[in-house]
Amino acid sequence: MAGNGNGNGTGTIAIKNGYVFDPLNEIDGEMMDVFIKNGKVVRELTDSEMKDAKVIDAKGMTVMPGGVDSHSHIAGAKVNGGRMMRPEDSYKWNRKKTSLTHSGSGYTVPSVYLEGYEYSQMGYTTVFEAAVPPLEARHTHEEMRSIPMIDTGGYLVLGNNWFIMRYLRDGEMDRACAYVAWMMKTHKTYGIKCVNPAGVENWGWAENVGSLDEANIHFGITSREVIEGLCEINERLGLPMAMHLHCNNLGQPGCYEITKDSLKIPSQIRPNQNLDVEWAETKVDPARQESVYLTHAQFNSFGGTSWGDFESKTKEIIDYVNKTDHVVFDSGCVPFGEATVMTGDGPAIHNLYALTGNKWSNTDVELECGSGVLPFTYLKSNAIHSVQWAMGLELLLLVNDTWKTIMTTDHPNGGTFLKYPLVMAWLMSQAARNATFDECHAWARDRSDLGAVDREMSLYDIAILTRANTARTVGLSHRKGSLGVGADGDVTIYNIDPKSLNPRDYENLAKSFAQAEYTVKDGEIVSRRGEIVAIPEKRTYYVDVNVKDAGTNEMLADVKEWFKYYTLGFAHYPTPDSYLMNPTPIAVNAEEA
Numbered sequence: 001m002a003g004n005g006n007g008n009g010t011g012t013i014a015i016k017n018g019y020v021f022d023p024l025n026e027i028d029g030e031m032m033d034v035f036i037k038n039g040k041v042v043r044e045l046t047d048s049e050m051k052d053a054k055v056i057d058a059k060g061m062t063v064m065p066g067g068v069d070s071h072s073h074i075a076g077a078k079v080n081g082g083r084m085m086r087p088e089d090s091y092k093w094n095r096k097k098t099s100l101t102h103s104g105s106g107y108t109v110p111s112v113y114l115e116g117y118e119y120s121q122m123g124y125t126t127v128f129e130a131a132v133p134p135l136e137a138r139h140t141h142e143e144m145r146s147i148p149m150i151d152t153g154g155y156l157v158l159g160n161n162w163f164i165m166r167y168l169r170d171g172e173m174d175r176a177c178a179y180v181a182w183m184m185k186t187h188k189t190y191g192i193k194c195v196n197p198a199g200v201e202n203w204g205w206a207e208n209v210g211s212l213d214e215a216n217i218h219f220g221i222t223s224r225e226v227i228e229g230l231c232e233i234n235e236r237l238g239l240p241m242a243m244h245l246h247c248n249n250l251g252q253p254g255c256y257e258i259t260k261d262s263l264k265i266p267s268q269i270r271p272n273q274n275l276d277v278e279w280a281e282t283k284v285d286p287a288r289q290e291s292v293y294l295t296h297a298q299f300n301s302f303g304g305t306s307w308g309d310f311e312s313k314t315k316e317i318i319d320y321v322n323k324t325d326h327v328v329f330d331s332g333c334v335p336f337g338e339a340t341v342m343t344g345d346g347p348a349i350h351n352l353y354a355l356t357g358n359k360w361s362n363t364d365v366e367l368e369c370g371s372g373v374l375p376f377t378y379l380k381s382n383a384i385h386s387v388q389w390a391m392g393l394e395l396l397l398l399v400n401d402t403w404k405t406i407m408t409t410d411h412p413n414g415g416t417f418l419k420y421p422l423v424m425a426w427l428m429s430q431a432a433r434n435a436t437f438d439e440c441h442a443w444a445r446d447r448s449d450l451g452a453v454d455r456e457m458s459l460y461d462i463a464i465l466t467r468a469n470t471a472r473t474v475g476l477s478h479r480k481g482s483l484g485v486g487a488d489g490d491v492t493i494y495n496i497d498p499k500s501l502n503p504r505d506y507e508n509l510a511k512s513f514a515q516a517e518y519t520v521k522d523g524e525i526v527s528r529r530g531e532i533v534a535i536p537e538k539r540t541y542y543v544d545v546n547v548k549d550a551g552t553n554e555m556l557a558d559v560k561e562w563f564k565y566y567t568l569g570f571a572h573y574p575t576p577d578s579y580l581m582n583p584t585p586i587a588v589n590a591e592e593a
């Protein structure tokens, strides 16, 4: 691989005269220069440094920090399951090999190489895999390691983990905290993911849970107790990101109610992000205010009692988020077209199988979690899909404070990340939304509020949704999502002139977002108008939580005792450093909590 070797960045570059959008530093389209030295943003370069620096003239263009995706499915067993299930996917999108790049193929579930190239081409430099089953951590890291161009990290699935359920049921919070800290380090993962808490375990018995207070089979714990427990552990440990929640009953008519009730559970839990890191300069307080991160909110906001009276209930979620400060969400937008639905929520996928008859797969990950995969196509002619399209956009357009929201498609569940540019165009252009209303089912207008929304987002808003707030939410704003002094030298330059931007020209806007003029990573130009021009080594982030030793040994003795129920030997459980490209621990001080 070409590049700077250690992934720490040796690039020195000056980006001159661009219109800069850097919300973490409250810079809103100011014409200014950005300087990067040895891979990090600096205030200026000396005359002699300028002589050696690469210079980009960004006159008339938009400059933002590199894109950060906080929820995407790009690596691991279920992603690979998706690739295997649909060979036809590889005919639909591919890239030829060049002297620098591998070839790659796949539209909804691209190969690892293509994932890196395509994200980079769009201006993204950091992407988080949203679900890592502990037992699949080695596999997930092997794939993440092979994804070029982008820094990565993964969230550990814990909402139906036997140890967690047992410790929480027995009120052993210290042991649960020691376990999570040890698990993060053992599997080199970044945050807590909770999928259909208490329900996925029931799915092992062909059941689910239908309410927050239903005790699950064998463990006798409720989803309310799991959510509360994991949120509390998250803050006692001082983790970078709030607990990452995929609510119960996802994808079922009426599920907005359980979503709203779930969001209330951590309302009294105080956020406590306690990172021992070097912070880049930011004007906005980089610390997170939220104690829960609701993911793919669209899929959790269904109204109605059946598909016959299905409607958007995003208003209920939006109103709650507007009046509280402890929730952040990503949207899970549905941009129409082909998708591959994949989730740790096995029963949700089974419901979709029952509905569509499409091929599906289902996996039980012993003692830990499970997953399901199913190819799916969202059609403009379909009433439900059309409402879902409107819902994803409503969620982003109607929350008053953009800093509570993040743009995703829950790739590849709502649609492929390749459609992000289209979502941005819809957010920025009422004309674009009206054009789609004209093409899709009338329910989109009749059963959502989107038709009445005249908000057109600015480039500043887009920079919050795709960079500043994603980085802040996952606790990486000390180096990502910002162009403050000390931040990583990750920059996107779009060929969009904010002075002549016309929302009615949304097709060109989407084209410009799809192919960054330049993507700069660690101060090095890595892609240029869709062509990959350098492949620096990437990093893998995980959290290294510093907990008191007391209790850790007893916890480990208990874990080893229960390993008799695993089909794997304890010694093979951890993921060694060698599985990661440039392992980059984020130090967390639980003891000062």
Ligand SMILES: [Zn+2]
Pocket: 071, 072, 073, 130, 295, 296, 410, 413
């Ligand atoms: Zn997801």
